[in-house]
Amino acid sequence: MKTDIEISQATELAPITQIAEKLNLTAEDLELYGKYKAKIDFSALDRIHQQPEGKLILVTSINPTPAGEGKSTVTIGLGDALNKIGKNTVIALREPSLGPVMGIKGGATGGGYAQVLPMEDINLHFTGDMHAITTANNALSALLDNHLHQGNELGIDPRRVIWKRVVDLNDRELRHITVGLGGPINGVPREDGFDITVASEIMAVLCLSTDIQDLKKRLSNIVVAYTYDREPITVGDLKVEGALALILKDAIKPNLVQTIYQTPAFVHGGPFANIAHGCNSILATNTALHCGDYTVTEAGFGADLGGEKFLDIKVPSLGKTPDLVVIVATIRALKMHGGVAKSDLSAENLEALKTGFSNLAKHIANMKKYGLPVVVAINEFISDTDKEITLLKELCEAEDVKVELASVWEKGPEGGVDLANTVVQTIEESEAKFTSIFSREHDDIEEKVETIVKEIYGGSEVNYSKKAKQQLATFKKYGWDRLPVCMAKTQYSLSDDPAKLGAPSDFTVTIREFVPKIGAGFIVALTGDVMTMPGLPKKPAALNMDVDAEGNAIGLF
Numbered sequence: 324m325k326t327d328i329e330i331s332q333a334t335e336l337a338p339i340t341q342i343a344e345k346l347n348l349t350a351e352d353l354e355l356y357g358k359y360k361a362k363i364d365f366s367a368l369d370r371i372h373q374q375p376e377g378k379l380i381l382v383t384s385i386n387p388t389p390a391g392e393g394k395s396t397v398t399i400g401l402g403d404a405l406n407k408i409g410k411n412t413v414i415a416l417r418e419p420s421l422g423p424v425m426g427i428k429g430g431a432t433g434g435g436y437a438q439v440l441p442m443e444d445i446n447l448h449f450t451g452d453m454h455a456i457t458t459a460n461n462a463l464s465a466l467l468d469n470h471l472h473q474g475n476e477l478g479i480d481p482r483r484v485i486w487k488r489v490v491d492l493n494d495r496e497l498r499h500i501t502v503g504l505g506g507p508i509n510g511v512p513r514e515d516g517f518d519i520t521v522a523s524e525i526m527a528v529l530c531l532s533t534d535i536q537d538l539k540k541r542l543s544n545i546v547v548a549y550t551y552d553r554e555p556i557t558v559g560d561l562k563v564e565g566a567l568a569l570i571l572k573d574a575i576k577p578n579l580v581q582t583i584y585q586t587p588a589f590v591h592g593g594p595f596a597n598i599a600h601g602c603n604s605i606l607a608t609n610t611a612l613h614c615g616d617y618t619v620t621e622a623g624f625g626a627d628l629g630g631e632k633f634l635d636i637k638v639p640s641l642g643k644t645p646d647l648v649v650i651v652a653t654i655r656a657l658k659m660h661g662g663v664a665k666s667d668l669s670a671e672n673l674e675a676l677k678t679g680f681s682n683l684a685k686h687i688a689n690m691k692k693y694g695l696p697v698v699v700a701i702n703e704f705i706s707d708t709d710k711e712i713t714l715l716k717e718l719c720e721a722e723d724v725k726v727e728l729a730s731v732w733e734k735g736p737e738g739g740v741d742l743a744n745t746v747v748q749t750i751e752e753s754e755a756k757f758t759s760i761f762s763r764e765h766d767d768i769e770e771k772v773e774t775i776v777k778e779i780y781g782g783s784e785v786n787y788s789k790k791a792k793q794q795l796a797t798f799k800k801y802g803w804d805r806l807p808v809c810m811a812k813t814q815y816s817l818s819d820d821p822a823k824l825g826a827p828s829d830f831t832v833t834i835r836e837f838v839p840k841i842g843a844g845f846i847v848a849l850t851g852d853v854m855t856m857p858g859l860p861k862k863p864a865a866l867n868m869d870v871d872a873e874g875n876a877i878g879l880f
């Protein structure tokens with residue numbers, strides 16, 4: 324099998340104008356970024372949003388393991404397969420961050436014969452959205468520090484500035500820094516730090532905004548610091564929301580690209596799935612929904628994180644609930660949940676598969692709690708044995724859930740036809756009756772956290788640190804106590820302990836601290852340590868990368 328980039332480079336792409344035609348978009352509606360990438364103009368967005376809405380398919384997964392699940396791969400492959408069976412389908416995905424691309428994870432453009440292209444562009448600078456977000460974030464830092472330097476009219480306590488600078492790289496050296504050294508002409512000294520761009524609240528804001536007005540309102544609500552009297556200071560207080568929105572005026576427009584099989588794909592926005600909600604932009608999903616009869620979209624990490632946040636944070640802004648949820652699982656990952664070491668995953672192990680199935684079963688039950696029809700997609704790996712596939716299908720059927728093998732990585736759309744047919748049939752036969760797991764308006768932060776921990780994670784209790792308790796009291800004073808909660812938790816376990824695989828029960832989740840993200844419109848609840856500036860591994864992926872004399876990328880996976 325060829326590598327992802329070899330497959331990508333051997334593919335002849337259609338001009339993006341041709342892909343746009345499939346969505347009834349003309350060259351006038353597009354802002355071209357070369358031959359194969361385009362942004363959609365606002366006038367076209369307004370027109371598209373008048374068109375009828377198609378069906379929404381949310382792709383999520385079991386808790387990730389180092390064995391890999393292939394959520395993006397299945398999302399893309401399912402989109403291609405739906406088109407293959409004659410359903411007009413559009414894909415909506417997140418855009419990758421350069422930091423992890425240079426580090427270890429690989430891109431977010433799928434794999435094998437299920438990829439969005441041109442993958443090297445999407446994984447590198449794409450249409451510049453990440454750079455615009457970085458610049459808007461750092462412009463805010465510069466304007467805030469300038470306010471401190473120029474007399475600090477708002478009375479901001481420099482020790483209580485919570486707004487950090489960002490860069491779209493994994494750079495641990497920048498986690499904790501001191502700025503403003505060198506005497507009075509060089510600013511006000513204070514402790515600062517860098518996060519990775521995708522952890523910036525501006526990324527979450529951009530992804531949740533429904534238009535430029537909403538973007539401005541959300542930017543204006545971002546809390547950047549507190550005064551000496553502990554009152555919150557917002558972007559609106561600094562009067563710079565207009566400038567920040569201006570920097571983001573193009574980044575907010577959805578990017579259109581294509582898959583290997585020329586399915587239209589919107590790849591736009593990519594917030595972290597721990598410190599933020601982990602879904603692509605509302606504008607991109609909404610545009611896809613009004614362009615196609617079916618939209619396939621993906622949420623980050625497992626169904627306990629990205630899936631839960633899609634349903635509890637994204638859905639209210641999107642104004643559309645999924646018609647069906649696809650849960651991606653691999654036999655390798657389920658065996659890992661059943662206790663098998665990474666080095667032994669290729670050997671058949673029915674017992675471990677049975678034990679590890681508990682993780683998938685919990686996610687199936689959770690998605691059903693939202694009243695949504697569920698289909699399981701087994702992302703087929705070469706090492707899967709017939710006995711293992713048969714057993715996994717039986718286990719799913721015992722949970723009363725439909726299951727299909729997806730071989731899209733190896734075979735492209737052909738390998739996803741069964742999954743596509745089952746998805747369509749299930750949507751036609753079982754109506755989604757979405758119910759929220761809590762009352763969004765009435766439940767307070769503690770009630771929401773408790774519901775998520777007990778209903779979704781399977782835990783029995785929530786503990787709050789002294790600091791978290793104090794924060795809850797302050798939030799009441801500021802009127803933030805009924806905002807949605809965005810849980811920041813390890814992706815590897817349903818609990819807050821990455822070592823607890825499968826479906827743990829009777830555990831306590833500890834909330835260490837809350838982080839208000841008032842622009843995004845939620846309160847982040849931190850369990851354990853959450854990394855907002857990743858580091859690079861000993862042998863970064865960058866060591867394999869190169870470019871030839873013609874400018875072709877080498878070694879991008």
Ligand code: ADP
Nearest residue numbers: 391392393394395396429433434435703704732
């Ligand atoms: P996720 O979205 O869950 O992070 P991706 O779809 O990005 O996962 O896939 C992660 C990596 O695993 C990619 O490099 C992809 O090529 C590889 N991969 C996905 N599915 C398969 C498969 N069925 N067989 C082999 N490799 C796969």
